Amino acid sequence: MSAILEVNNLEVLYNNIILVLKGLSLKVEKGSIVALLGSNGAGKSTTLKAISGFLPLEDGAITDGTIQFLGEELTRLSPHKIVKKGVFQIMEGRRVFEDLTVEENLICGAYTQKKRSKMIKDMDKCFAYFPILKKRYKRLAGYLSGGEQQMLVISRALLATPTLMMLDEPSMGLAPLLVEEIFEIIRQINENEGTTILLVEQNARMALEISNYGYIMENGRIVLDGPVDVLMGDRDVQEFYLGMGHGNEQTSYRNVKHYKRRKRWLS
Amino acid sequence: MDIFLQLISSGFLVGGIYALIALGFVLIYKATNIINFATGEFMMIGAYIFYSLMVYLELSPFVGFPLVIVCAALLGALVERLILRHMLGQPNISIIMVTIGLSSILLGLAEMIWGSSFRSFPPLFPRKPIILGEIVLRSNLFYGFVMAMVVVAVFLxxxxxxxxxxxxxxxxxxxxxxxxxxxxxxxxxxxSWAFGAIAASLGGIIIGNIGGVQPTLGHIGLKIFPIVILGGLDSIIGAVIGGFIVGIVENLAGGYLDPYFYGGVKDLAPFIxxxxxxxxxxxxxxxxxxxxRL
Known part of the structure; x- marks a missing residue:
């Protein structure tokens, strides 16, 4: 196993003043599913945007560090070139093209794909994963339900046949059952297509369930990382991310101590 | 009744030509959210280039049209690359001012190169009017309409x-x-700028073929503007239908109402x-x- 993506000491500045990533490093091994977890504002989405080159679109800039994908530096490339290299990001909040039909959305996903025959084959593959999309083929994407839109967005990514697929909060705003279905399909995509996956999630339990390796970030840095089974066993992770309490430690004094311990861990 | 049919049908033909020019606005607005107030000048430049190719170089129209398409595409692309690319992210009003400035520049350039006198194309189409029952259609208008519809269909x-x-x-x-x-x-x-410029300049050739070319040919662009608003700024179908509505309304108003006034109803009616x-x-x-989504 070798790392296909290596982020080293990444520093990201927004509007020339807000330092969001403060020396973040992570590695993604080929063929694995890596989860990037953390609370709101930790910088998870920013990390993905830095990798896929979206920062300049939001007045952000990489001020230090490197991002190496298959040995190539990505930090100075524009987004469409990064997609061509095989890194595809599924953005937060299901950004379907609302005024386009499902079919046209899929064609956009295959934009970097040169061969039409390959695209048609890949489309059939998508319909095998998400049969509902075939029924909605000619419908405007804006009128799909939230779950269908998430499926469409994942299908679009599949059609781009990326080496590395990055997902930003695929569970956002979906019903629990649907979340489970979506995650199961992400796992299948990883298994069947061999696509490496970098997953940003709030829903830590779901994410860790399908991942091989996890990174936990706070305040623009990685604070903890390890194989998933090690992370799952970690007391802090259990308490802060998986919501498991520990026994009967629910006196108010305990809560104060708990708060202190958390702060120490974060800094 | 004859008059009515006559007015409707020639209005329809004019409308088809308007639709093509309206497309010049829509193609650019749709992708970039910029209203190009130099669309009329793109038309004028297209018409002049075509005129030069026909009269000075004595090329056949079949060579002339593709060459104008290439030139227009280049013009549109250059304008975008050299001027508007630098305006990305600036307030809309500044960008609109830039396109208005651009229209003045193109107007000035055209006067420098071709002078301000009126010129007319050598005949492009057979002169025989088209007669459908009792309706008589001017041949320039008819063939111009056919051409415009073909171009619109290709863009669609x-x-x-x-x-x-x-x-x-x-x-x-x-x-x-x-x-x-x-x-x-x-x-x-x-x-999209190249496409917009192509649509406008082909429209310019058709209009120039009907009414002759001079630097102020582009003023018709302002008349097209209500069409674009009417159809919805970002809708191609809207541009086409808006074109027909304005063409027909204009012709009916011109035919029935203008005699009662000093004229001018023709230009006013589309705005109403x-x-x-x-x-x-x-x-x-x-x-x-x-x-x-609810």
Whole structure:
């Protein structure tokens, strides 16, 4: 196993003043599913945007560090070139093209794909994963339900046949059952297509369930990382991310101590 | 009744030609959200280039048209690359001012190169008027209409089915998401300016063929503007239908009402229709309303 993506000491500045990533490093091994977890504002989405080159679109800039994908530096490339290299990001909040039909959305996903025959084959593959999309083929994407839109967005990514697929909060705003279905399909995509996956999630339990390796970030840095089974066993992770309490430690004094311990861990 | 049919049908033909020019606005607005006030000047430049190719170089129209298309595409692409690319992210009003400035520059350039005198094309189409029953259609108008419809159809097909058309619509819908698909959004902007310039300049040739060429030919662009608003700024179908409505209304008003006034109703009528339609449909007939999921 070798790392296909290596982020080293990444520093990201927004509007020339807000330092969001403060020396973040992570590695993604080929063929694995890596989860990037953390609370709101930790910088998870920013990390993905830095990798896929979206920062300049939001007045952000990489001020230090490197991002190496298959040995190539990505930090100075524009987004469409990064997609061509095989890194595809599924953005937060299901950004379907609302005024386009499902079919046209899929064609956009295959934009970097040169061969039409390959695209048609890949489309059939998508319909095998998400049969509902075939029924909605000619419908405007804006009128799909939230779950269908998430499926469409994942299908679009599949059609781009990326080496590395990055997902930003695929569970956002979906019903629990649907979340489970979506995650199961992400796992299948990883298994069947061999696509490496970098997953940003709030829903830590779901994410860790399908991942091989996890990174936990706070305040623009990685604070903890390890194989998933090690992370799952970690007391802090259990308490802060998986919501498991520990026994009967629910006196108010305990809560104060708990708060202190958390702060120490974060800094 | 004869007069009515006559007015309607020639209005229809004029409308088809307006539709093509309106497309010049829409193609650019749709992808870039910029209203190009130099559309009329693109028309004028297209007409002059065609004139020069025909008269000075004595080329056949079959060579002339493709050459004008190439020149117009270059003009549009250059304007985007050299001027508007630097205006990305600036307030809309500044960008609009830039296009207005551009129209003055193009007007001045045209006067420098071709002078301000009136010129007319060598005959392009057979002169024999088209006679349908009791309706007589001017041949220039008729063939011009046919040409305009062919060009509009080509643009419609490209936008609907070609990969680049789908990518342009995607860009219009959500730029960041388009980037994430690997679409080079900036190239899409350049292409849409090139397309817009092609539509405008072909429209310019048709208008020039009907009424002759002079630097002020572009003023008709202002008349096209209500069409674009009427149809909805970002709708190609809207541009076509708006073109027909304005062409017909204008002709009917000109035929029936102008005799009672000193004239001018012809130019006024489309704006009155525009006002009424905007009362009822503020986004124009086919303009995009945001899709809201409930």
């Amino acid at each position: 097909i490209v936008f609907k089915y070609a990969k680049v058309g789908v990518a342009m619509r995607a860009t219009a819908n959500d730029q960041v998401a388009a980037f994430s698909m690997g679409i080079n959004v900036k190239t899409m902007f350049t292409i 229709v525009l006002l009424f339609i905007l009362f009822i449909k503020p986004y124009g007939l086919f303009g995009t309303k945001e899709i809201e």
